[in-house]
Structure formats: structure tokens, C-alpha cells
Amino acid sequence: MQNNLIHGVWRNHSMNWSLVGSPLRPTEEDQRIMMMLSIPALSHSMEHTDVVVLGVTPELVHLSWPCNTRVQAFDHSADMIASVWYPNSRNSSFVQQVSWQNMPLSDNSVDLVIGDGCFTVLPSADACRVVLAESARVLKRTGLLVLRCFIRPERSETLENVFAALHAGMIGSFDALKWRVAMAITPDEELSVAVTDIYAAFEMLFPDRDQLAKCTGWSRTAIDTIGAYKGMAARYTFPTMSELRKLASPFVDVFDIRQGHYELAERCPIFCFKPVDCKS
Ligand SMILES: C[S@@+](CC[C@H](N)C(=O)[O-])C[C@H]1O[C@@H](n2cnc3c(N)ncnc32)[C@H](O)[C@@H]1O
Known part of the structure; x- marks a missing residue:
């Protein structure tokens, strides 16, 4: 039952996928930065270069990978795979319904692990640690x-700040508003928040969705995507920069951090990590 509710959020998300935009989905600028950060990992193998995409994010699966790249995507949601995955037409690519916490790969076998917003969709700091450890395990040195x-x-x-920013015309999209509400209610000591609480906070702040649509110009269809969070057991995790560095440090070293220039980009940095003990 619990598992069904957790997967339910992805069933709902898969139905709304085409309505989701930046900052939840990566922009073209994010894609360029992610490719630029990935390039050093793609030039070591004379034969195949193996890339793992955490999730089925089309903006990553369909990046312009070098021609010898094999792309394998891992996602635990059958609904997301069925509605969002399609193979890369230039590279060998396939998808498996697999949890990131337990990837069906040997140690030191992959050149690059890449993902978008992956920590957020994990339920706790502990789950982030497991995925960091698993990513470090499968990566080549x-x-x-x-x-x-x-x-x-x-x-x-x-939340008062978020409300005031909205009414001052300083929030440009429904997805930016959703992430600001979610981050505002994430308890400092926990790092994670129940998605039902994001829904409840939204309902409390904006009980009249027609009024919100009127004052922002956003469509009701976009605003109603918040319904995907109603009654769901899933939790989302939003570490701060210093919390994320601490979570990552036993497993990977921060090699580089970049960010784009879109709304909320300062809260959406792109990290390039190296497995620990690999300082070269
Ligand atoms: C890559 S993440 C982020 C997507 C996007 N940035 C957003 O927030 O809308 C979303 C994907 O992760 C998948 N997912 C979440 N937790 C997972 C886990 N532990 N193992 C495998 N897939 C997972 C979900 O099924 C979903 O397809």
C-alpha cells in the first residue's frame, strides 16, 4: 500500500509531464553545462563509454553523446518509463525498471552517472547517502x-515571503512557486518534507485557484498539477548546499559546481562529483 502511494506520485507526474517546466525540468543551458561537466569522463575508453541516467529525463537521455556512448536509464516507475522514455536515436540506449539504491552493475564499471533533481525525489537524507554510495560503487575511478x-x-x-513575492510579481512560473513553497516548509532539522504537506501549504496560501490564475496569467491546467501531491505518501528532500556537501563527502568529492541563469537557478546548481580517493 505504502509502495503504491509512493509510486502514485510518479503515476500522477507521468500524466502531467508535458505541463512541467523549468526549474523542475532542465533548461537547454542546464543541458549544455551538464554535457560540458561530463566530457572529462567520456574520453577514457577506447571502446564503449557507459553512461547511466538516473531516471528517464528526456533532456539527459537525448543529449548529444559521443557516438561510442551506451546510455542506460534506471527508473523505478513503470508509469514514467511507459509515458516518458523513448530511446536515443543516435546512441545505443535502453531502460530498466530499477531502483537507484541497487543498480544491477558491477563495481567500477561506468564512466558517468548523470541525473536531474534526483536527491529531491528521495525520501530522506539516508536515501541520498545510499544513492551516493551506490553511484560511487559503480563508477570507474x-x-x-x-x-x-x-x-x-x-x-x-x-511562506509569508513566498506569498508576498508572488503578489509583487516576482515569481514567474507555477513550478518556481511550487519549489519555493516546498523549500519554505522543509523543516531545517529534517531535510525532507511530505508532498502532502506541500499540497496543504499551497491550498492554505492559494485557496482560490481561479484568482491565482487571474493574477499570474498561469493556466488552471498548470496550477492544477499540484493535485499530483494530494494524498501521496512520498517525501521530497531539499538539502542546503552545506548539508549536501556533508552528505556527499564520505562517497564523492565535489569537483565543480555550475549554475544557469533562469529563475531560481541559484537553487538548482549542477554538481560534478568524483569518487573519493580519486584526486587526479
Ligand atoms: C529524475 S527525477 C526528477 C525529475 C524532474 N526533475 C522533476 O522533479 O520533475 C524523477 C524520476 O525519478 C524516478 N525515481 C525517483 N526515485 C527513484 C529511485 N529511488 N530509484 C529509481 N527511480 C527513481 C521517478 O520515477 C521519476 O521518473
């Missing part, structure tokens, strides 16, 4: 882990 991460500010803003 020359490999890299490139992740765009949704980062809570070191000092959280309040």
Missing part, C-alpha cells in the same frame, strides 16, 4: 557523477 540538485537556501524563506 576516472568516472564522474553529474547531478543538478534542488538546494534549499541556508536560511529558509517563510
Whole structure:
């Protein structure tokens, strides 16, 4: 039952996929940065280069990978695979319904692990640690882990701030509003938040969706995607920059951090990590 509810959020998300935009999905600028950060990991093998995509994010599966790249995508949701995955037409690519916590790969076998917003969709800091350890295990010593991460500010803003920013015309999209509400209610000591609480906070702040649509110009269809969170058992995790560095440090070293220029980009940095003990 619990598992069904957790997967339910992805069933709902898969139905809304075409309505989801930046910052939840990577922009073209994010894609360019992620490819630029990945390149050093793609030049070591004379034969195949193996890339693992965490999830089925089309913007990553369909990057312009070098021609000898094999792309394998791992996602635990059959619904997301069925509605969002399609193979890369230039590279060998396939998908498996697999949990990132337990990847069906040998140690030191992959050149690059790449993902978008992966920590956020994990339920806790512990789950993030497991995925970091698993990514470090499967990466070759020359490999890299490139992740765009949704980062809570070191000092959280309040829901009142979010409400005021909205009414001052300073929030440009429904997805940016959703992430600001989610980060504002994430308890400092926990790092994670129940998606039902994001829904409840949204309902409390904006009980009249027609009014929200009128004052922002956003479509009701986009606003109603918040319904995907109603009654769901899933939790989302939003570490701060310093919490994420601490979570990662036993498994990977931070090699580089970049960010784009879109709304909320400062909360969506792209990390390039190296497995620990690989300082070259
Ligand atoms: C890559 S993440 C982020 C997507 C996007 N940035 C967003 O928030 O809308 C979303 C995907 O991760 C998958 N997912 C979440 N947790 C997972 C896990 N532990 N193992 C495998 N797939 C997982 C979900 O099924 C979903 O397809």
C-alpha cells in the first residue's frame, strides 16, 4: 500500500509531464553545462563509454553523446518509463525498471552517472547517502557523477515571503512557486518534507485557484498539477548546499559546481562529483 502511494506520485507526474517546466525540468543551458561537466569522463575508453541516467529525463537521455556512448536509464516507475522514455536515436540506449539504491552493475564499471533533481525525489537524507554510495560503487575511478540538485537556501524563506513575492510579481512560473513553497516548509532539522504537506501549504496560501490564475496569467491546467501531491505518501528532500556537501563527502568529492541563469537557478546548481580517493 505504502509502495503504491509512493509510486502514485510518479503515476500522477507521468500524466502531467508535458505541463512541467523549468526549474523542475532542465533548461537547454542546464543541458549544455551538464554535457560540458561530463566530457572529462567520456574520453577514457577506447571502446564503449557507459553512461547511466538516473531516471528517464528526456533532456539527459537525448543529449548529444559521443557516438561510442551506451546510455542506460534506471527508473523505478513503470508509469514514467511507459509515458516518458523513448530511446536515443543516435546512441545505443535502453531502460530498466530499477531502483537507484541497487543498480544491477558491477563495481567500477561506468564512466558517468548523470541525473536531474534526483536527491529531491528521495525520501530522506539516508536515501541520498545510499544513492551516493551506490553511484560511487559503480563508477570507474576516472568516472564522474553529474547531478543538478534542488538546494534549499541556508536560511529558509517563510511562506509569508513566498506569498508576498508572488503578489509583487516576482515569481514567474507555477513550478518556481511550487519549489519555493516546498523549500519554505522543509523543516531545517529534517531535510525532507511530505508532498502532502506541500499540497496543504499551497491550498492554505492559494485557496482560490481561479484568482491565482487571474493574477499570474498561469493556466488552471498548470496550477492544477499540484493535485499530483494530494494524498501521496512520498517525501521530497531539499538539502542546503552545506548539508549536501556533508552528505556527499564520505562517497564523492565535489569537483565543480555550475549554475544557469533562469529563475531560481541559484537553487538548482549542477554538481560534478568524483569518487573519493580519486584526486587526479
Ligand atoms: C529524475 S527525477 C526528477 C525529475 C524532474 N526533475 C522533476 O522533479 O520533475 C524523477 C524520476 O525519478 C524516478 N525515481 C525517483 N526515485 C527513484 C529511485 N529511488 N530509484 C529509481 N527511480 C527513481 C521517478 O520515477 C521519476 O521518473
